Amino acid sequence: MKVMADICIVPIGVGVSLSRYIAAAVDRLEADGLACEVHAYGTNVEGDYEQVFGALKAALEEVHSLGAPRITCTIKLGSRTDREQSMADKVASVAAKR
Numbered sequence: 718m719k720v721m722a723d724i725c726i727v728p729i730g731v732g733v734s735l736s737r738y739i740a741a742a743v744d745r746l747e748a749d750g751l752a753c754e755v756h757a758y759g760t761n762v763e764g765d766y767e768q769v770f771g772a773l774k775a776a777l778e779e780v781h782s783l784g785a786p787r788i789t790c791t792i793k794l795g796s797r798t799d800r801e802q803s804m805a806d807k808v809a810s811v812a813a814k815r
Contacts, residue, residue: 718766721804723793724773725759728785738783742776749775754804759791763804766796 724746728738743760746753749772754761762769773792780788 718796718798719763719801720766720769720794720796721761721763721802721807722769722773722795723759723761724776725791726776726780727789728780728783729787729789731783731785738780738785741779741783745776745779746772752804761804 726739726742728735731738739755739760743753743755746760746762749768751762751764751769751772762772764772773790777788777790
């Protein structure tokens, strides 16, 4: 099953600047073959359900390996079976209506 997810990973206990940890998490998600779009408060990804959650686990492990003792992570997930749709399709649909 193909899914789109909005993932927000927030390391806790590592100071104020988090960009190093987020960059490592996104690199890990992309290394696992996911299409990623970083935005101001998270990252959108798309892929097969198992692929997305396997890559998310690896991304969390990567952030922990950089010294983050705690992580909070929020996930919004969507799937559909009526047709194929990519993240780019969804954005283009909104842009066409503006």
